[in-house]
Amino acid sequence: MQMPEPNAAVLARRAQIAADLRSLLPAPDMVIAAEDELRAYETDGLSAYRQMPMIVVLPETTQQVSAIMRYCHMNGIRSVARGAGTSLAGGALPLADSVVIGISKMTRVVDVDFANRTATVQPGVTNMAITTAVQHEGFFFAPDPSSQIACTIAGNVAMNSGGAHCLKYGVTSNNLLGLEVVLPDGEVVRLGGPNLDGGGYDLMGLFTGSEGTLGIVTEITVRILHSPEGARPILMGFDSNEAAGACVDAIISSGIIPVALEFMDKPAIHAAEAYVHAGYPLDVEALLIVEVEGSDEEVDRLLGWIKEIAQRHNPSYLRISTSEAESQIIWKGRKSAFGAVGRISPDYYCMDGTIPTGQLPGVLKRIGEICDGYGFEVANIFHAGDGNLHPLIMYDANKAGDLEKAENCGADILKLCVDVGGCLTGEHGVGVEKRDLMTYQFTETELEQQRRVKDVFDPAWLLNPHKIFPLSARVGRLGADAAPAAAAE
Amino acid sequence: MAPDAAGRQPLAPETPDALADIVRAAAADGTPLDLMGSGTRRGLGRPVAGNARTVSLRGLMGVRQYSPTELYITVGAGTPLAEVAATLAEKGQGLLFEPPDLRTLLGSAGEPTIGGAVATGFAGPARIAGGGIRDSLIGVEMVTGRAEAIRSGGRVMKNVTGYDLTKLTVGSFGTLGALTEVTFKVLPTPRRMATLAVRGLGDGDARALMSLALASPYEVTGAAHLPAAIAARSEVAALTDGAATLLRLGGFAESIDYRVGELTDHLETAAQIDVLDDDASAAAWAEVRDVRALAGPPDRAVWRISVKPTAGPEVVARLADLLPDVLYDWGGGLVWLSLEAGEDAAASVVRGAAEAAGGTAMLVRAPDGVRAAIPFQAPPTGALATVIARLKSAFDPAGVLNPGRLYPET
Structure with a gap:
């Protein structure tokens, strides 16, 4: 992994910078500079990449984040924001000369307003903790990434995280009302508000999914929704991916929009079943989990219709969940599928492209062929309703060259996604992982316009400068791998 | 053209x-x-x-x-x-x-x-x-x-x-x-639509009822309040007599009957509830959507205020001296308001009330002279103003695309 050249002048001032940062914060242990303690911050969910940061700070308030950012800005020091470190794209990967600003101590639920259906939280609150804070009144926070127990709302905002229920409830961006953001120069601004569509440029929309390159979010107001009366899935097995894909099309054409529509191929089914014993059929090529919501009667009726539709596509297996316990185990199989694949392969590389759903069968076939060409097994798990694929390439990091081969294999798959009208990443973000593929999806003109947006917020490219864009493309920009002096005031 | x-x-x-x-x-x-x-x-x-x-x-x-x-x-x-x-x-x-x-x-x-x-x-x-x-x-x-x-x-x-x-x-x-x-x-x-019209509520009670409906599992897809003067202008005959708080449900036919019953129970209100069927629903919501009740007289100024829903009636109460016509949508969070245009459409009072509640006010309609004098929406200040100006410049450095239309300097 190529990284921007560390700024030697900054590294030389490391001890002084740590002391300065301590003077900005109320407790000395909020600044970490000891090597053994820094180790915990060298990587994230994409553990193939590691880079020790220069210093880690753990502020507790917006004012402290602002003071840190202002200091870094004034002194030409790069910084990298970090939530829980669950990114699968290297979103929290530090730089050798960077100050990592971790928001893990900012975990307060500031306000819950049921009458207005909002919750206001600090950035280190986990995705699941928002639901936990509001469920006693029957509410929930809709985005549900698989890492929801651990991942922070700040990370969800940075990556515009999705989940399994996006078809009905949308992704993070669709469930936000307002953000408090510290800009790279330390200024604190509010984007959006407690209200909907207040007018003016949608800076909240721009900020969401900007991968921590435009500022650090310090307070978030989210929409909360009342839970449905109930929800249950139907499980359907097919002898071919084509039949399963046709069934997905038929369900959507019928006017039924399930709350979730998940697809697993044979290797994924087998891995999940061996792991959690969800009762999945082992003699099918493809499995669909289709969930609908409503009262018991409504759910029965909708699942009945879906069953009727499915039967026209010759399912070899069909089971409607009849109880909460049964639903839970069906979902547990799906949600543990990544871990399950981890049990049968030394390592796996999780991809995240999106394709128009009609391309599913053809793309699955091509993915199999691509992986075969590299000599890898692959398990496919994806959100069929919205076309977001998660092929898991099984490799062995201890085998020389295997990681690089897996990365090349993954790149071929993502290019395929772009070729059929999709995109490089549906919910994990570009991070460092896919930055060099950006030129495949965007023209140079388009990338340059995006970089101009980065310039607006962070003219010196000090905040997370090594993410999203190919390193080579930043040549000529202030602070981009340039002489150390260029970044200083 | x-x-x-x-x-x-x-x-x-x-x-x-x-x-x-x-x-x-x-x-x-x-x-x-x-x-x-x-x-x-x-x-x-x-x-x-x-x-x-x-x-x-x-x-x-x-x-x-x-x-x-x-x-x-x-x-x-x-x-x-x-x-x-x-x-x-x-x-x-x-x-x-x-x-x-x-x-x-x-x-x-x-x-x-x-x-x-x-x-x-x-x-x-x-x-x-x-x-x-x-x-x-x-x-x-x-x-x-x-x-x-x-x-x-x-x-x-x-x-x-x-x-x-x-x-x-x-x-x-x-x-x-x-x-x-x-x-x-x-x-x-949705295959079918139905609307509960709860009758005779004041603005505050209507807002509370809409919050209650939206905090239910029945998937309310619209929540608007027509005070009596606004309801009287409706072309939907069933709505004209007294204030109407509209709650919309949409979905499969079988679900709608069930949800109308459940939502009615959930509201626990003594007020009269009329149920509008598919066609009357569509007509009523088109009127709300297009803000038709505030169309006349054409020389009145029209404001669009976005606030958190609980603040809608409070903002309106603060503006009572201006004798506005008012239509609430989005559960109380969107307030359409018309008033005598005067010299400045009462901009400072209206904006002051909206902003005090954390919201924003757009001047949607006014005579030309007023439109030219009053910003469409409150101009941004501080660091935000800098970001907005630089963003404009990043996309349109010569400033030739609709200059001034949205922000005075942009």
């Missing part, structure tokens, strides 16, 4: 390349461009400053790609909204954000375009359930003020590749780029 004040016909490019040529020439000699679709919403925002050349994007029209099973539609930005709606309706689908038709309110004529809807950014009653335009728009193509054609997003609904410039176009009034093509996520429209 009418000629401008100098007698010039609008420029009417039919391809993005032709549009880019126009923008390039304008940027080179500093001629402001006044971008429009059919011009039905030209009354929104401030008149474009300077001796602007009008450009109609109406020629960039047509349905480019529609895939009902993949739930997206791609159309030229100049495509009439009605054509988009009709295309989707053939497959039982629709746009989720229920775009308003503002011709009656603004006293304009022509065929509203999809690009105009995106650029102005107004969503209808379904905003509280289906989301706004920002939530449905998944891809755009535009020509920036640099005369560069760029794309953002695409045709898939889950896409986090690069910065979300797509959302930035919504409500930007063409000040960053001229839209040439837009792609939306679409969904099936």
Whole structure:
């Protein structure tokens, strides 16, 4: 992994910078500079990449984040924001000369307003903790990434995280009302508000999914929704991916929009079943989990219709969940599928492209062929309703060259996604992982316009400068791998 | 299309390349461009400053790609909204954000375009359930003020590749780029609709009732309150007699009967509840969506106030001295208000009340003199103003795209 050249002048001032940062914060242990303690911050969910940061700070308030950012800005020091470190794209990967600003101590639920259906939280609150804070009144926070127990709302905002229920409830961006953001120069601004569509440029929309390159979010107001009366899935097995894909099309054409529509191929089914014993059929090529919501009667009726539709596509297996316990185990199989694949392969590389759903069968076939060409097994798990694929390439990091081969294999798959009208990443973000593929999806003109947006917020490219864009493309920009002096005031 | 004040016909490019040529020439000699679709919403925002050349994007029209099973539609930005709606309706689908038709309110004529809807950014009653335009728009193509054609997003609904410039176009009034093509996520429209009309409530009680309804599992897709004076103007006969608080349910026929019953029980109100069927529902919600009750008299100023729902009636109470006509949508969070225009449409009082509640107020309609004197929305201040000005400059360094239409200096 190529990284921007560390700024030697900054590294030389490391001890002084740590002391300065301590003077900005109320407790000395909020600044970490000891090597053994820094180790915990060298990587994230994409553990193939590691880079020790220069210093880690753990502020507790917006004012402290602002003071840190202002200091870094004034002194030409790069910084990298970090939530829980669950990114699968290297979103929290530090730089050798960077100050990592971790928001893990900012975990307060500031306000819950049921009458207005909002919750206001600090950035280190986990995705699941928002639901936990509001469920006693029957509410929930809709985005549900698989890492929801651990991942922070700040990370969800940075990556515009999705989940399994996006078809009905949308992704993070669709469930936000307002953000408090510290800009790279330390200024604190509010984007959006407690209200909907207040007018003016949608800076909240721009900020969401900007991968921590435009500022650090310090307070978030989210929409909360009342839970449905109930929800249950139907499980359907097919002898071919084509039949399963046709069934997905038929369900959507019928006017039924399930709350979730998940697809697993044979290797994924087998891995999940061996792991959690969800009762999945082992003699099918493809499995669909289709969930609908409503009262018991409504759910029965909708699942009945879906069953009727499915039967026209010759399912070899069909089971409607009849109880909460049964639903839970069906979902547990799906949600543990990544871990399950981890049990049968030394390592796996999780991809995240999106394709128009009609391309599913053809793309699955091509993915199999691509992986075969590299000599890898692959398990496919994806959100069929919205076309977001998660092929898991099984490799062995201890085998020389295997990681690089897996990365090349993954790149071929993502290019395929772009070729059929999709995109490089549906919910994990570009991070460092896919930055060099950006030129495949965007023209140079388009990338340059995006970089101009980065310039607006962070003219010196000090905040997370090594993410999203190919390193080579930043040549000529202030602070981009340039002489150390260029970044200083 | 009418000629401008100098007698010039609008420029009417039919391809993005032709549009880019126009923008390039304008940027080179500093001629402001006044971008429009059919011009039905030209009354929104401030008149474009300077001796602007009008450009109609109406020629960039047509349905480019529609895939009902993949739930997206791609159309030229100049495509009439009605054509988009009709295309989707053939497959039982629709746009989720229920775009308003503002011709009656603004006293304009022509065929509203999809690009105009995106650029102005107004969503209808379904905003509280289906989301706004920002939530449905998944891809755009535009020509920036640099005369560069760029794309953002695409045709898939889950896409986090690069910065979300797509959302930035919504409500930007063409000040960053001229839209040439837009792609939306679409969904099936509910097979059947029903509306509970709860009668005779005051504004505060109505707001509380709407909050209660929206905090239920029955998926209320619209929550509006028509005070008695507004309800009296309705063309839906069942609504005219007294204040009406409208709660909309949509879905499969069998579900609707069940949910009407459950929601009625859930509300636990002593007030009379009338149930409007499919057709009456559609008519009532179209009136709310298009703000028709505030259309006349045309010399009154109209404000659009966005606040948190509980603050809606409070803001209105503070403005009681202005004797406004008021229509509440979005559960109380969207307040449409008309009042005597006077010299300044009572801007400082109205904005003060909205901002005190953490909200914003847009001057949607006013006589020309007032429109020219009063900002369309409160100008940004501090660090935000800097970001906005620099963002404008990043997309349109010569400042030729609709200058001043949205922000005074932008």
